[in-house]
Amino acid sequence: MAKGKKGAVELxxxxxxxxxxxxxxxxxxxxxxxxxxxxxxxxxWDKKHTTHKESKIK
Incomplete structure (x- = not known):
């Protein structure tokens, strides 16, 4: 895959x-x-259900 090319799917x-x-x-x-x-x-870690929001992978 070429670097820098953005597809429709992202992690x-x-x-x-x-x-x-x-x-x-x-x-x-x-x-x-x-x-x-x-x-x-x-x-x-909190041992309960919490809201998880999207963030970028480093």
Whole structure:
């Protein structure tokens, strides 16, 4: 693959809104979903379900 070429699908990480840790990674299609994704997922450090928001993978 050529460097710098952007496709429709990109990898993202999901960051916990309470502890700030990146717990999950997933992919999203930028053509279908323009805004930031947000899920209610389990955080093993908080030991409860919290809101996880999209962030970039470093």
């Amino acid at each position: 993202i990480s999901l960051t916990c809104s309470e502890c700030g840790r990146r717990n999950y990674t997933t992919s999203k299609n930028r053509r279908n979903i323009q805004g930031k994704m947000e899920f209610n997922k389990y955080c093993k």
